[in-house]
Amino acid sequence: MWAMFVDGIAALLNQLAAWMDGSYGLAVIALALAVRLALLPMTLHAAEQGWLRQRKLAALKPQLERLRERHAKDPAAHAVAMQSLYREHGIASGLGSGVLTALVQAPMSAGIYAAIHQGVASVGSFLWIPKLARPDLWLALLVAVLSMVAMLFNPMLPEQARTLLHWLPVAISFFMVWHVAAGLGLYWLGSGSVTVLQNLLLRQHVRRLPA
Known part of the structure; x- marks a missing residue:
């Protein structure tokens, strides 16, 4: 079943490349944009729910601190009191729609990555990239x-929280793309551009919400 899924995506990429004058790189970017834009309503909703949860937790911080001090010697009672406070203010204890979004995206991304990895061995260059099967520094x-721009537009990351640790995903994205086939990097590039769009939309939406 998995092999059929990957082969189907590989065939789709080949067809897209044929429609785009034989450009496999352009086909990869087009597929990335199509997939992420199709999932955008789901991922945007999950991001909005995460922002609302973060906002509620920030408002409850003094109460949570008092609960922690009150039940310092009884972790079980502290957990029960904290969950009760969450329920009272409509805060889900789990990750909610974020988990569902990840469950949808993970197999899709894995299949696409496998198909691209399978296809780049037989294709050549794209723009300045001499070989899509090899990494490209630029x-x-x-x-x-692009990851940095997405981070800057993310309303879930307040200014005071922008530490070196929060910028770690930018460094990770660089080192990962630098060590994989450029064809996979192009998919990451197309997907990342939709992440920027998602964060811009989320930023505009949360600014319209009451303080």
Whole structure:
């Protein structure tokens, strides 16, 4: 079943490349954009729910601190009191729609990555990239810059929280793209551009909400 799924995506990529004058790189970017835009309503909703949860937790911080002090010697009672406070303010204890979104995206992304990895061995160049089967430093830098832009537009990351640890995903994206086939990096580039769009939409939406 998995092999059929990957082969189907590989065939789709080949067909897209045929429609785009034989450009496999352009086909990869087009597929990335199509998949992420199709999932955008789901991922945007999950991001909005995460932002609302973060906002509620920030408002409850003094009460949570008092509960922690009150039940310092009884972790079980502290957990019960904390869950009761969450229920009172409509805060889900789990990750909610974020988990569902991840469950949908994970197999899709894995299948697409496998199909691209399978296909780049037989294709050549794209723009400045001489070989899509090999890593490309400039592509890795471009993906890192895009990740940084997405981070800057993310309303879930307040200014005071922008520490070195929060910028770690930017460094990780650079090193990962630098060590994989450029064809996979192009998919990451297309997907990352939709992440920027998602964060812009989320930023505009939360600004319209009452303080």
